[in-house]
Amino acid sequence: MTFRKRGALAAVAAVALTTAVVASSPAAAQRNPVTGAVQAELDLLTSVDRIPGALAQIRDRHGRSVTVTSGTAELGTGRPMVSGTDSYRVASVAKSVTAVAVLRLVADHRVELDAPIETYLPGLVQGTGEGVEIDGRDITVRQLLQHTSGLSDYTRYLVPFDPLRRVEPMELVRLSLAHKPDFAPGKGQAYSNTAFIVAGMLVERLTGKDIRTAMADLVIRPAGLHDTYWPATGDTGIRGRHARNYMLDKTNPQGPLVDATAFEPSLLGAGGALVSTPADLNKFWRELFGGRLLPGRMLAEMQTAMPPPPGGPNAGFGLGLMRIPLTCGGDAWGHDGDLLGVGTWSARNASGREATVYMTAQTGSHASKQLRRTLDVALCTPGRDGLD
Secondary structure, eight states: OOOOOOSOOOOOOOOOOOEEEEESSHHHHHHOHHHHHHHHHHHHHHHTTOOSEEEEEEEOTTSOEEEEEEEEEETTTTEEOOOTTSBEEOGGGHHHHHHHHHHHHHHTTSSOTTSBGGGTSTTTSBOOGGGTTOBTTSOBHHHHHTTOSOOOOGGGGOOSOOTTOOOOHHHHHHHHHTSOOSSSTTSOOOOOHHHHHHHHHHHHHHHTSOHHHHHIIIIITTTTOTTOBOOOTTOOSOOSSBOOOEEOOTTSTTSOOEEOOOOOGGGTGGGTOOEEOHHHHHHHHHHHHTTSSSOHHHHHHHTOOOOOOTTOSSSOBOSSOEEEEOTTSSEEEEEEEEETTEEEEEEEOTTSOEEEEEESBOOOHHHHHHHHHHHHHHHHSOOOSSOO
């Protein structure tokens, strides 16, 4: 899930920094310009932007990889930042996984992209109150995945927000259905976590399985993502080795960061509850664009992008997928994500290089832009001697 709250936030107290590089070999780390360029960007995050820890993992088309880190995994301990095979909440990058699950069902002729969601979830998407005009007969499966359904984002209405509150998917959908839609279906584009909650409910209905089992069967296991899982309701921690996550204290925004590692996954659902690793996310893109998760016609549908909304950080949404312009020319395909205590970008460029970057706090719009720049540097910097 991406909570789109990127307004100006106050600066926070400086943190002690440690940096580390883990590459395919020590010699490659020293010789390859990718490593140095990405290290400089991560160091800006952990100094100028006061992010406790930041990480990038880059993998080239030949399978060679490098992981670059900056900062600490836990404030006050001096513990170095974790590795590219350690876990973190990937937030809205999960939407790409959910979209693949739906498209696998489309490929199996169990659902039609341009059929109304009412066909599969009768009576579920019916507006109330200010949203009385919302009708699932007017909203297609494609529109859910492409952010063109008009369903308003339920995260606007989770006030006051409690990161440990357990919810049911239908509770989140009802929040949106009680409010006026952003536009008529197909008449605009606006980021909607609600649409992906509904998409997850579609997957559950068609497979007869809960979202955790369905996603594992449809995507996680077929892609060989051994360190990736969909947490259960109430599983507020992160399994395995991981960095802590932090947020600003609203009562003292210029004071120390507050630990925000615990988070209730039912608040994110099919739109963002996934826990993975940078290495697994890079592998996901490799399997997807290598044609091993979807047939070509489905991948083409996924990459059919709408024109971008004004001022956005991407070149348009496909189906659960962003087309991301690069300063070196061309586009990458992937997704971003942010929530309390984490920001991330993960994508693959045309040459077959994959990169996943993330930071362990949200300290303002400048940090978010710097993380986006780090992805660009990771995908654009020419490599040699171990990383093309």
